[in-house]
Structure formats: structure tokens, C-alpha cells
Amino acid sequence: MGLSLTVFYFRIMKYLKSIFCFFLIVLTILACSKDSEDEIDQVPQFDRSSILENYADNIIIPRYNDFKSELDKLKIAVDDFTQSPNTSNFDQLHEKWLSAYKKWQYVEMFNIAKAEEIMYFNTINTYPVDEIRIKENINSQKNDLSNSNDWSCQGLSGVDYMLHGFGISKDEIIQKYKDDSNYGDYLENLLAIMTSNTADIIQDWSTYRNTFVQSSGNSNTSSLNILTNDFIYYFEKGLRTNKVAIPVGYFSGGNILPEKIEAYYSSKNSFEEVSKDLAKEALIASENLFVGKSSNGSTGASLKTYLDYLHSNDVSKENLSPIIINNFQKANDALDQLNENFIDQINTDKSKMLNTFDKLQAIVVNLKTDMLSLLSIQVDYIDADGD
Amino acid sequence: MKNYTTLYNYFFILIISFVTISCSSNEEEITTEIIIPSNYEFLRDGVSTVSFSGQTTRLKQVDEIYLALNSNSYTEAQLDEMFTDGAGFTDATLNGTGKNVRGKTSAGCAAGSSATQAQFDEQIADFANNVVPAWSNDASAGVAGKLTDATRSIHVNAKGHEIDQTFVKGLIGGMGVDQIVNNYLQPCQLDSGSRTDDNTNGILSGDKNYTDMEHKWDEAFGYLYGQEEDAKRADLGSSPTGNGTTLNKYFKKVNDSNQPGIAEIVYNAFKKGRAAIVAGDYTVRDAQANIIKINLSKVVGYKAVDYLNGYMDKMGAGNTADAFHALSEGYGFVMSLQFTNDGNESPYFSKSEVDAMLAKMDDFWTVQDSDLTSMVGDIKSKFGI
Numbered sequence: 080m081g082l083s084l085t086v087f088y089f090r091i092m093k094y095l096k097s098i099f100c101f102f103l104i105v106l107t108i109l110a111c112s113k114d115s116e117d118e119i120d121q122v123p124q125f126d127r128s129s130i131l132e133n134y135a136d137n138i139i140i141p142r143y144n145d146f147k148s149e150l151d152k153l154k155i156a157v158d159d160f161t162q163s164p165n166t167s168n169f170d171q172l173h174e175k176w177l178s179a180y181k182k183w184q185y186v187e188m189f190n191i192a193k194a195e196e197i198m199y200f201n202t203i204n205t206y207p208v209d210e211i212r213i214k215e216n217i218n219s220q221k222n223d224l225s226n227s228n229d230w231s232c233q234g235l236s237g238v239d240y241m242l243h244g245f246g247i248s249k250d251e252i253i254q255k256y257k258d259d260s261n262y263g264d265y266l267e268n269l270l271a272i273m274t275s276n277t278a279d280i281i282q283d284w285s286t287y288r289n290t291f292v293q294s295s296g297n298s299n300t301s302s303l304n305i306l307t308n309d310f311i312y313y314f315e316k317g318l319r320t321n322k323v324a325i326p327v328g329y330f331s332g333g334n335i336l337p338e339k340i341e342a343y344y345s346s347k348n349s350f351e352e353v354s355k356d357l358a359k360e361a362l363i364a365s366e367n368l369f370v371g372k373s374s375n376g377s378t379g380a381s382l383k384t385y386l387d388y389l390h391s392n393d394v395s396k397e398n399l400s401p402i403i404i405n406n407f408q409k410a411n412d413a414l415d416q417l418n419e420n421f422i423d424q425i426n427t428d429k430s431k432m433l434n435t436f437d438k439l440q441a442i443v444v445n446l447k448t449d450m451l452s453l454l455s456i457q458v459d460y461i462d463a464d465g466d
Numbered sequence: 467m468k469n470y471t472t473l474y475n476y477f478f479i480l481i482i483s484f485v486t487i488s489c490s491s492n493e494e495e496i497t498t499e500i501i502i503p504s505n506y507e508f509l510r511d512g513v514s515t516v517s518f519s520g521q522t523t524r525l526k527q528v529d530e531i532y533l534a535l536n537s538n539s540y541t542e543a544q545l546d547e548m549f550t551d552g553a554g555f556t557d558a559t560l561n562g563t564g565k566n567v568r569g570k571t572s573a574g575c576a577a578g579s580s581a582t583q584a585q586f587d588e589q590i591a592d593f594a595n596n597v598v599p600a601w602s603n604d605a606s607a608g609v610a611g612k613l614t615d616a617t618r619s620i621h622v623n624a625k626g627h628e629i630d631q632t633f634v635k636g637l638i639g640g641m642g643v644d645q646i647v648n649n650y651l652q653p654c655q656l657d658s659g660s661r662t663d664d665n666t667n668g669i670l671s672g673d674k675n676y677t678d679m680e681h682k683w684d685e686a687f688g689y690l691y692g693q694e695e696d697a698k699r700a701d702l703g704s705s706p707t708g709n710g711t712t713l714n715k716y717f718k719k720v721n722d723s724n725q726p727g728i729a730e731i732v733y734n735a736f737k738k739g740r741a742a743i744v745a746g747d748y749t750v751r752d753a754q755a756n757i758i759k760i761n762l763s764k765v766v767g768y769k770a771v772d773y774l775n776g777y778m779d780k781m782g783a784g785n786t787a788d789a790f791h792a793l794s795e796g797y798g799f800v801m802s803l804q805f806t807n808d809g810n811e812s813p814y815f816s817k818s819e820v821d822a823m824l825a826k827m828d829d830f831w832t833v834q835d836s837d838l839t840s841m842v843g844d845i846k847s848k849f850g851i
Contacts, residue, residue: 212602227614332711
């Protein structure tokens with residue numbers, strides 16, 4: 080069977096076509112790289128700085144201030160309790176701890192600028208805590224907690240242990256503070272570190288704000304690229320992995336690790352079951368950032384409006400934001416199905432927790448794969464797959 | 467063109483048929499046709515002949531040992547009890563089953579080395595005696611303790627090894643791959659004693675519903691798929707769950723990224739080989755065994771490369787704990803290389819070659835990127851990946 084002339088002709092044409100395509104691609108690359116360097120902005124019409132302004136002025140800075148004011152109240156409650164360790168001061172302290180922890184959920188994702196520089200989120204919410212090291216730190220009256228191994232010995236998770244971890248009753252714990260002033264000193268120091276770091280960050284934003292808003296391009300060092308990556312990293316690691324996936328055993332071959340939930344001691348020793356509330360706040364915080372919703376309820380330019388803009392300009396592009404919002408609703412519904420006590424939930428019926436993981440994972444895919452592709456933003460971190 | 471191809475195909479089939487018919491008529495024995503089922507299920511008189519519960523037990527035991535090596539609440543004796551005696555597990559169904567992990571570590575009938583078993587014992591001892599007492603101390607070069615960076619916290623020995631990783635990744639080769647490629651898929655198991663004749667003549671194993679040879683093959687299958695909740699589902703081949711902390715987990719990862727489709731190749735070979743056993747066709751069986759040996763060995767090769775490279779990337783990003791974690795996984799997968807099988811009954815790397823690599827990466831605080839890079843190159847070229 081010899082090749083007919085026609086076939087030969089088609090083969091040649093195909094070959095020439097490939098060469099032509101290749102040159103076209105090379106030319107395109109050359110043309111693009113010349114005038115844009117790292118910039119790969121495909122939609123110059125959309126003003127990215129409008130998102131940055133809304134995020135900075137109506138979300139990030141106000142949310143930091145909200146957190147700071149709760150933290151200040153927590154500090155007062157700590158002062159009161161360490162001066163007079165009694166039941167009513169304990170209750171007050173517990174309540175302020177929870178309020179601050181809830182507000183924290185709205186800022187953990189902003190690991191940018193000063194916060195990133197001082198490893199802010201590691202110092203405030205690393206869990207599980209290191210019980211042994213905290214006890215050693217208390218006994219040795221250690222004040223300098225800057226070593227990275229001390230991240231698991233401080234912050235709001237550290238306060239959880241200090242308030243709820245030394246016994247199964249209020250009286251038992253209050254007695255510790257009465258018997259040994261090192262406990263109160265350590266607790267005071269944890270608050271001193273948190274309030275000082277938070278004040279530094281707010282101070283920094285007063286000048287950083289303009290830098291942040293003006294960096295409106297699309298390179299790996301542009302504000303929206305960094306913030307969006309931080310947001311997705313937080314959603315994947317801080318929310319999905321830490322609050323749900325690790326405790327339910329997703330990364331340990333199905334072996335459950337309920338002791339790794341957020342705010343473990345408050346649930347474990349039956350003070351108050353708060354892990355679910357904290358996870359719900361974190362989910363709301365994430366959705367709010369996506370839709371550009373501020374703490375007073377108004378909405379502005381956001382990742383959502385950006386996606387909507389792209390779709391309205393080119394309907395061949397996926398209409399992604401309704402899908403994401405629907406998936407946020409599903410994740411919220413899944414969380415609602417859970418027992419207030421995550422330890423019990425994991426021990427008795429982990430399938431509901433795994434269902435929550437699945438719903439959160441769907442959003443990770445929406446944000447990290449679909450959204451970043453539409454926005455032409457590169458992922459700047461290695462997968463947080465926890466193994 | 468299309469018509470010619472079709473005609474050609476018919477002609478080809480015709481020739482093959484003639485050859486087959488002429489061959490069959492020459493043979494004395496009656497060979498049954500190999501019937502490959504759509505899923506991994508084989509029946510005798512309507513009852514399943516597939517069983518690998520012992521493998522599931524051992525894999526779950528490894529999961530618990532992994533957790534214990536992540537905790538500071540176990541003594542050396544308790545860890546040894548789990549590893550060696552198959553007792554002391556939180557999950558009571560894992561205790562007193564007569565199954566244990568150590569007895570199946572570096573214990574293939576075709577290879578096996580007590581010196582390698584001892585390496586696992588030493589890791590347990592090092593963990594219990596040096597890492598646990600320093601659980602919350604700061605680790606540094608030559609000092610066991612805790613190491614934290616922006617991504618994770620780990621507990622390491624004086625050389626920076628995170629022992630839960632070195633141990634379990636070592637067992638992926640040392641137990642999982644080894645038991646499959648150097649034990650249950652080997653003639654020294656499948657054909658041992660009267661097993662070949664028994665299988666050919668349909669003589670069952672005691673009061674069981676399977677022949678010994680069928681069961682040995684299923685035990686190999688179990689070391690890979692033993693923690694699948696439903697190993698009979700039709701899409702097991704294309705989408706392994708990755709359940710558990712051992713081979714299946716990395717088998718899935720390799721199938722998801724390094725070499726999509728590898729899982730289907732291995733699965734189909736398991737099915738076809740098992741069907742060949744039912745049909746009494748041992749040539750086809752052994753050909754399938756070879757496919758499994760080569761491909762499961764490649765899983766180890768891929769992951770060794772990934773984690774050695776991962777270490778260098780993570781050090782580059784300034785995350786020492788994350789990097790040491792990756793290198794610990796890499797160390798375990800390098801250990802596992804000696805348990806591979808290239809289809810010609812040789813490991814891709816011998817024990818002495820592996821020990822030489824381990825020596826070069828022994829101290830994580832001083833390991834040279836140039837050494838790791840050259841190992842990566844060697845592994846890639848040996849496996850052709």
C-alpha cells in the first residue's frame with residue numbers, strides 16, 4: 080500500500096501548518112514579553128485598584144480594628160482575673176476570649192505585609208498547643224516566645240489551654256492561678272504579645288494602605304495576587320485542613336485526631352463547645368471577602384465583581400461566582416449539620432465531618448483552579464496537602 | 467484508507483485464529499479460556515473466592531504505628547509490641563490476630579534481609595529513647611527535639627530525621643511492595659509445594675473456597691488495595707482512594723500526577739493474572755506478575771525523586787521543618803528502593819547501593835544538595851522516569 084499523492088500533499092500541508100503555528104507562538108511570546116515583563120494582565124479595562132480599595136478600607140483595616148478592640152477587652156479581663164482569680168472573673172475572661180477568637184477569624188487570612196513579617200497568624204492561632212512546652216515555659220518564667228517552637232505555646236489557642244486545660248472544673252483551674260503566680264504572669268505575657276503585635280500591624284496599615292492600593296498590576300508581587308493567594312491558602316490550610324481535615328483524620332489514613340480541633344480544651348473539659356462557631360465565623364469571613372462585604376454589611380468591588388465583569392464582557396467565560404456562592408451555602412449547611420462539640424462529632428459520626436470537608440474542598444477547587452485561571456493569577460505556594 | 471484498514475484487521479484476525487486453532491489442537495492438556503471479569507471478583511459455585519483480610523489488618527496496624535510515632539506517649543516496649551507482636555493497638559480488632567508487621571518486613575520469600583529488619587527496630591529505639599524525651603526541646607544540628615517553621619512543626623532525632631516518616635515510608639517498600647513483588651507474586655509462594663497441581667486440579671485449601679495459589683495472589687492484591695472500602699467496585703482501577711498511610715496513598719498520588727493511567731495498568735494486571743490462575747495458565751499469570759512488579763516499583767522511584775527534590779525546593783523557600791519532613795519521606799522511599807523488582811527478579815537498587823545513598827543523606831543538617839541531585843539523576847535513569 081503506497082501513499083497516494085493526495086495523502087502526501089496533506090501530510091506536507093500539515094507539516095507546514097505546524098511550522099507556521101510554531102512561529103506564530105514564538106512571535107506572540109516575543110511580542111508579549113517585550114513590553115510587559117512579568118505583567119500578564121489580560122483585562123486592563125477592569126480597575127483592580129477598586130477591589131484593593133474596598134478590601135483595605137472596608138474590610139481589612141476595620142476588621143483589624145474590630146479584633147484589636149476585642150483583644151483590648153480580653154486584656155482587661157485577664158488583668159482582672161490574674162489580680163483576683165475568682166469565678167465571675169473567670170467567666171468574664173472566658174467570654175472575652177471567645178469574642179476575640181470569633182473576630183480573629185476575620186483577619187487570619189490577611190497574612191500580608193507586617194503580619195507576614197512577624198508571623199502573626201502563627202503566633203495567634205497555632206494548634207494543637209504544646210502542653211509540655213507551655214508548662215515548662217510557665218515554670219521557667221519564660222517571656223521571650225519568639226522562637227518558632229513557641230508558636231504553639233501562645234496566642235488565642237494558648238489562652239484556650241491556659242483557661243481550660245489545667246483541669247476539668249473552673250475551681251480546679253482558678254486554684255492553679257491562686258497557688259502559683261507564674262500562671263497569671265504567663266497569661267499576661269500572652270496578651271501583651273498579642274496586643275503589641277496587633278497594634279503594630281494596624282499602625283503599619285496606616286502607611287501601607289496606599290502602597291497596597293497602588294500596586295494594582297498583575298504580577299506575582301502585585302497586591303491582588305498576593306492577597307488572593309493568601310486568601311486561598313488560608314481557606315485551604317487554615318480553614319479546611321486545620322479546622323476539619325486533620326481532626327477527622329483525612330490526612331492520617333482515616334485515623335481520627337479529635338485532639339487537634341481548634342479551641343480543643345474548651346470542648347474537652349466541657350467549658351463551652353465553640354469549635355463549630357469558630358469554623359462558621361471563618362466561613363462567613365471567607366465568603367465576605369469573596370463578595371466584598373464589609374463588617375457593616377455594605378458590599379463593594381471584590382473577587383466576585385471581578386469574575387462577574389469578566390463573564391459579562393465575554394460570555395464564553397464561565398459564570399463562576401454564582402457557583403462559588405452556592406458552594407459557600409452548601410458548606411454552611413454541612414457545618415450546620417455538625418454537633419456543637421466537634422470531639423463528639425468526630426468520635427461518633429465522622430461521616431458528617433468528612434461531608435463538610437468535601438463541601439469545603441469544592442470551594443478550594445473553585446477558587447484555586449477555576450477562579451485563578453479566569454483571573455490569570457498564578458498560585459504562589461506549594462500544595463498544603465499535609466503529608 | 468479506512469476500508470483497507472478494516473479489511474486488513476479481518477485478515478489479521480483470520481490468521482491469528484488459524485495459528486491459535488493449530489496450536490490448541492497440538493496441546494495435550496485442556497486449557498480453559500481466560501475470562502477476565504469487569505471487577506476484582508472471582509466466584510466458585512457462586513461464592514467469592516477472594517480474601518485478603520490479613521493484609522487489611524497489617525496495613526491498619528501500620529497506620530496506628532504511624533500515629534504512635536507522631537506522639538510522645540509510647541515507650542519503646544509499647545512500640546515494639548505493636549510492630550513485632552501485633553498487640554497493644556487502640557483498635558482492639560488489630561490485637562491478637564496472629565498478624566504483625568515486622569514478620570512481613572523485608573521478609574519476601576525471594577529476597578529478605580534481617581539486617582534491614584534491624585534498621586526498622588533501630589528507628590523505633592531512636593524515637594522512643596531520644597526523640598520522645600526531647601519532645602518540646604529546640605532541635606538543632608546534633609540535638610533531637612522540635613523543629614517549627616511557617617508551614618509545620620516536626621519532632622526529629624539528632625540527625626534531623628522525622629522518624630514517623632522514615633519508618634512508614636520505609637515500610638511502603640519494606641512491607642507493601644516487598645510482600646507483593648518479592649513474595650506473593652513469586653513462584654516460591656504461588657508454586658510452592660503442590661500448589662501448582664492443586665490449582666490445576668481445583669483442589670481447595672483446607673475448608674476454604676479458594677486454592678492456595680488463588681489466595682496467594684489475592685494476598686498480593688490486598689497489600690495494595692486492602693484498605694479500599696469496596697475493592698469490588700468497577701472503577702477501582704481508574705480511581706484508587708489512596709486510603710491509609712502506605713502504598714495505596716502514594717499509588718494514588720503517582721496516578722494523579724506523575725504517571726496518569728499507571729493505576730489502571732496495575733489493576734488490570736492483577737485481574738488478568740488472577741483470571742489466568744483460574745484458567746490454569748501460568749505463563750499469562752507470570753507475565754501479569756511482571757507488569758505489577760515493574761509498575762509498583764516505579765511508584766517507589768517516583769516518590770523518592772519527588773521528595774528529594776521537594777527537600778531542596780523547601781530549603782530554598784526557607785522552610786527547614788517542611789524540608790526535613792520531605793527529606794524524611796525521601797529517606798524512607800530510598801530505603802524502599804531495595805525492595806523493588808525490575809521484572810527480572812532484581813531490585814532497581816541493591817541493598818548496598820541503597821545503604822550507600824542513605825549514608826550520604828544520613829545527617830540532614832549537613833546533607834549536600836549535589837549528592838541529592840545525583841541520587842535523583844540515578845533513580846530517574848534506572849527507572850526510566
